[in-house]
Each structure stands twice: as structure tokens, then as C-alpha cells.
Amino acid sequence: xxxxxxxxxxxxxxxxxxxxxxxxxxxxxxxxxxxxxxxxxxxxxxxxxxxxxxxxxxxxxxxxxxxxxxxxxxxxxxxxxxxxxxxxxxxxxxxxxxxxxxxxxxxxxxxxxxxxxxxxxxxxxxxxxxxxxxxxxx
Amino acid sequence: xxxxxxxxxxxxxxxxxxxxxxxxxxxxxxxxxxxxxxxxxxxxxxxxxxxxxxxxxxxxxxxxxxxxxxxxxxxxxxxxxxxxxxxxxxxxxxxxxxxxxxxxxxxxxxxxxxxxxxxxxxxxxxxxxxxxxxxxxx
Amino acid sequence: xxxxxxxxxxxxxxxxxxxxxxxxxxxxxxxxxxxxxxxxxxxxxxxxxxxxxxxxxxxxxxxxxxxxxxxxxxxxxxxxxxxxxxxxxxxxxxxxxxxxxxxxxxxxxxxxxxxxxxxxxxxxxxxxxxxxxxxxxx
Amino acid sequence: xxxxxxxxxxxxxxxxxxxxxxxxxxxxxxxxxxxxxxxxxxxxxxxxxxxxxxxxxxxxxxxxxxxxxxxxxxxxxxxxxxxxxxxxxxxxxxxxxxxxxxxxxxxxxxxxxxxxxxxxxxxxxxxxxxxxxxxxxx
Numbered sequence: 001x002x003x004x005x006x007x008x009x010x011x012x013x014x015x016x017x018x019x020x021x022x023x024x025x026x027x028x029x030x031x032x033x034x035x036x037x038x039x040x041x042x043x044x045x046x047x048x049x050x051x052x053x054x055x056x057x058x059x060x061x062x063x064x065x066x067x068x069x070x071x072x073x074x075x076x077x078x079x080x081x082x083x084x085x086x087x088x089x090x091x092x093x094x095x096x097x098x099x100x101x102x103x104x105x106x107x108x109x110x111x112x113x114x115x116x117x118x119x120x121x122x123x124x125x126x127x128x129x130x131x132x133x134x135x136x137x138x
Numbered sequence: 139x140x141x142x143x144x145x146x147x148x149x150x151x152x153x154x155x156x157x158x159x160x161x162x163x164x165x166x167x168x169x170x171x172x173x174x175x176x177x178x179x180x181x182x183x184x185x186x187x188x189x190x191x192x193x194x195x196x197x198x199x200x201x202x203x204x205x206x207x208x209x210x211x212x213x214x215x216x217x218x219x220x221x222x223x224x225x226x227x228x229x230x231x232x233x234x235x236x237x238x239x240x241x242x243x244x245x246x247x248x249x250x251x252x253x254x255x256x257x258x259x260x261x262x263x264x265x266x267x268x269x270x271x272x273x274x275x276x
Numbered sequence: 277x278x279x280x281x282x283x284x285x286x287x288x289x290x291x292x293x294x295x296x297x298x299x300x301x302x303x304x305x306x307x308x309x310x311x312x313x314x315x316x317x318x319x320x321x322x323x324x325x326x327x328x329x330x331x332x333x334x335x336x337x338x339x340x341x342x343x344x345x346x347x348x349x350x351x352x353x354x355x356x357x358x359x360x361x362x363x364x365x366x367x368x369x370x371x372x373x374x375x376x377x378x379x380x381x382x383x384x385x386x387x388x389x390x391x392x393x394x395x396x397x398x399x400x401x402x403x404x405x406x407x408x409x410x411x412x413x414x
Numbered sequence: 415x416x417x418x419x420x421x422x423x424x425x426x427x428x429x430x431x432x433x434x435x436x437x438x439x440x441x442x443x444x445x446x447x448x449x450x451x452x453x454x455x456x457x458x459x460x461x462x463x464x465x466x467x468x469x470x471x472x473x474x475x476x477x478x479x480x481x482x483x484x485x486x487x488x489x490x491x492x493x494x495x496x497x498x499x500x501x502x503x504x505x506x507x508x509x510x511x512x513x514x515x516x517x518x519x520x521x522x523x524x525x526x527x528x529x530x531x532x533x534x535x536x537x538x539x540x541x542x543x544x545x546x547x548x549x550x551x552x
Binding site (some may be wrong): 054 | 286288290309
């Protein structure tokens with residue numbers, strides 16, 4: 001059972017389009033915040049990872065939009081690691097409104113690891129260990 | 139055979155993140171531009187559609203990122219309608235660099251039609267006809 | 277003496293450009309958050325104001341960037357009302373890093389009030405009263 | 415007399431907020447495009463400048479918003495160099511709608527030159543020369 005990490009996000013005015021709903025591109029910023037905070041919750045800092053010369057790049061995303069979110073809404077984002085190998089980290093996300101009674105979006109992303117030159121490479125063992133702990137811990 | 143509509147997009151400085159590559163969320167703005175221009179190419183204007191009270195909302199997106207794009211790159215975006223029913227429009231996209239020698243991203247999206255109150259509804263016959271023509275014309 | 281309202285903002289990855297610093301356009305989203313939260317702190321909700329048919333539009337901004345902010349920094353934003361008339365609200369902002377030891381940016385903005393048709397108009401007395409209280413309260 | 419460089423910009427759907435007008439933060443992306451293209455018009459490429467180790471950072475902006483711009487509008491942006499010294503480049507901008515009959519925004523920005531470590535420094539003579547030519551040429 002993967003632990004799910006939760007954060008709350010207040011919708012900004014600038015994130016809403018002329019239909020009065022959060023623009024779909026903006027959700028990917030939320031998911032990125034979810035990854036950053038899920039990492040931090042298990043003692044990892046993505047900034048440190050980049051400073052060590054490893055860069056995690058998005059290679060695939062998918063998102064189903066179930067219900068609109070609006071300016072000033074407080075959303076709850078759940079983030080968890082679905083699968084972890086030396087070559088990729090698959091995250092999944094659920095974004096809720098109204099104390100998790102309304103599902104706003106469900107999404108998934110795949111990260112690959114690249115070096116400073118943008119070449120895909122295996123994650124170093126220590127980084128993999130830390131992610132592994134993150135994806136198991138309760 | 140669906141006609142593919144092409145536009146060129148110059149990458150803006152503001153679209154690039156600290157890895158020096160276009161941030162993945164920004165690609166969805168490009169695909170939206172692709173839809174707008176593909177519509178226009180067959181005589182439809184999305185602004186007019188909204189003014190008539192129909193709103194096309196994204197219900198699903200998926201994107202595979204194949205290769206980074208950088209500031210000041212000129213990208214070529216192909217957009218086409220993959221499937222069309224009264225309830226949904228499925229678009230597909232290919233984004234290229236360097237005169238289509240390097241594939242940057244492949245994506246797909248699904249649009250549903252909602253009214254001013256955000257309720258999903260069938261597309262009106264005349265709108266459907268126009269999209270139908272768009273997806274067949276050469 | 278105007279009361280200053282403070283919020284903390286965690287810099288998102290998507291907000292940082294290829295120099296590794298927050299892109300200057302993104303600061304204006306922060307200032308907008310500052311206005312929303314300063315309003316809320318004195319019992320006003322900007323969403324309610326719009327629903328009542330009044331829209332506050334930015335007519336002028338100015339910002340001096342003193343020092344870069346980086347991904348994952350926690351910034352402290354001070355927002356206050358500098359001047360208030362029936363026709364305009366002038367806000368001022370200071371954005372800090374590192375427990376207010378480093379000034380990141382200083383800014384000012386002017387809001388005008390428009391109706392649903394985009395015509396500039398005087399603020400209604402009750403709204404003005406509320407802003408007046410907001411700009412005096414300790 | 416400074417030469418003014420012009421570009422056309424089609425407003426993207428993602429740039430418009432729930433008032434149906436371009437969000438004020440987005441204008442600064444337009445001005446940045448104006449600077450990039452004004453440079454290119456006189457034979458300079460900002461990407462090359464960064465690759466040579468010089469970074470031009472925004473130290474101040476100001477913008478007056480005169481009239482809203484809407485989704486799908488084609489805007490005309492004029493960009494020119496107002497003042498040039500070894501330490502700063504001041505640009506000015508005018509953004510128009512409808513074949514320059516309606517002024518949307520007037521703005522100004524100041525750029526400083528920093529090295530890879532973010533330290534402010536004088537612009538190198540050759541770069542200054544090129545900007546000088548840019549600001550004089552017809």
C-alpha cells in the first residue's frame with residue numbers, strides 16, 4: 001500500500017480562464033507541487049537533487065478532468081508513487097474539492113532521470129533507495 | 139484520412155524552466171493554439187462558438203515528451219481531429235523541431251461540449267457539421 | 277498607519293526561468309494573492325465582490341526587482357493599501373526572503389472599479405467602507 | 415529618433431482571465447517577446463548572449479493598462495530602446511489593438527547585465543556596441 005501525501009492548494013485568480021474555471025494547463029503546476037511536497041515529507045529536497053547533478057524530467061502525463069475548480073477554491077491534492085524502477089518514477093494524483101466529496105481531476109505522470117547533458121540514465125542507488133523508502137513508508 | 143493543420147510556434151523565454159527546456163505544462167497552451175488555428179483554417183472561430191453559448195471543455199489530455207524544446211526554438215505543431223461524435227471531439231497532436239526531423243511531443247485531448255451552466259450536452263447539429271467538415275477536408 | 281498583511285509563498289518549479297530565478301511576470305501573481313488574502317483578512321471576499329457585479333481591474337503596476345528568488349524559497353509578502361478613493365485603490369507590496377533580511381521586490385498597483393460591461397465607475401459606498409476599514413484597521 | 419520594432423501577437427486562450435481579458439501578468443511575456451524580436455531585427459540573438467555568459471535581468475518594470483485585450487485579438491507591439499548605458503538598457507513599449515487605433519498598454523522596463531553568478535556588471539563593449547547600433551538604426 002503506497003502512502004498518499006496530501007497538500008491543500010488555494011486557486012489563484014491568474015489560474016482561471018474566461019470560462020471561470022482553472023485552465024487545464026495549470027493543473028500540472030499543482031501536480032508538480034504535489035511531487036515536491038511528497039518528496040519533502042520523506043526527507044528529500046528536489047532542489048538538492050538538482051544540485052547533486054540529477055534532473056528528473058517528465059516523460060509522460062495524463063489527466064482526466066472530472067469537475068471544474070474555481071477561483072479561491074481550496075483543493076486537496078493527493079500524490080503517491082505508483083511504480084518505481086531504476087529508470088522511471090510513476091506518480092499518481094487525485095485532486096479534490098469540498099473535503100474530498102468532489103473529484104476534480106485524476107492524473108498520472110512518469111519521470112525519467114537525466115544528467116546535466118540531458119542524457120537519460122539510471123537513478124543512482126542512493127536516490128533510488130530514498131524514493132523506495134518514500135513509496136513504502138506509512 | 140484526416141487533414142493535419144500546421145502552425146509554427148516560437149518558444150518564449152517565459153516558457154522555459156531552470157533546466158533550460160520548455161516546462162511541460164506550457165505544451166498544453168501550444169495544443170490549444172493548434173485547436174484554435176485548426177478551427178480557423180476551416181472557417182470556424184472558437185470565440186464565436188463561445189459567444190453562441192457553447193463551451194468546449196477539456197475532459198482528458200495525454201502527452202508523451204520525446205525530446206526537449208528550448209528558448210527561441212521554432213516548433214511545428216500538427217493538429218488534427220482523430221474522432222468526432224455528438225458528445226466529444228478527440229484531437230491529436232505532433233510537435234516537431236528542426237523541420238520535422240525531431241519529434242518533441244505527441245499528445246491527444248478530448249473535448250466535451252457544455253452550456254453556460256457547465257452542464258455537458260450534445261453539440262448542436264450545425265456545430266457538429268462544421269467540425270465534421272473540418273475533420274474530412276483536405 | 278496602514279496595517280500590512282503578510283502571507284508566505286513557496287516558489288513553484290514552474291515559476292522559475294532558465295536563469296534559475298523566478299520569472300518577473302510571475303511576481304504579479306504573488307501580488308494578486310496578497311490582495312486576495314489582505315481582503316480576506318478584513319472579512320471581504322473578492323469572489324463575492326465579483327458575484328455582486330463589481331470587478332476590480334489593474335490599471336497600473338510598477339515593480340523594482342532587488343534580488344532574485346529561487347525554486348523552493350519561502351517568500352514573505354507584505355501587502356497594504358496606500359491610498360483609497362471612490363475611483364481607485366492603490367496597493368503597495370514588499371516581498372522578502374530569509375525572514376525579511378533580504379528584500380526581493382518592491383511594487384505598487386492601482387485598481388479601478390468596472391461594471392460587467394467594463395465601464396469604469398465609482399465604487400459603491402458599502403464596498404468603499406469595507407476597504408476603508410481594511411486600510412485603517414490594526 | 416529611436417527605431418521602433420513591431421511584432422503582432424495573437425492572444426491565447428490561456429492568457430485570458432475570468433473577466434474575459436488578458437491577465438495583467440501576461441503582458442510582461444509579450445514585452446519580453448518584443449525585446450527578443452527587436453534584438454533579432456538588428457542581428458542579435460538573446461540566446462547567443464546567454465551562451466556567451468551574459469544575462470540580462472529585469473530590474474524594474476512599469477505598465478499602464480489602458481484598455482482590455484481579449485482572446486483571439488491580434489495585438490501590435492512596438493518596442494524600442496529609450497536609453498542605453500554600460501549599466502542598463504531601458505526599453506519602452508506600446509501595445510495596440512485594431513490597427514493601432516486603440517492603445518491597450520504602455521510600459522517601460524530596465525535591464526541590467528549580470529554574469530553567471532548573478533553579479534551586476536558592465537556590459538562588454540562589443541555587446542554595448544550592438545545595442546547602440548540597434549537603438550540608432552532605422
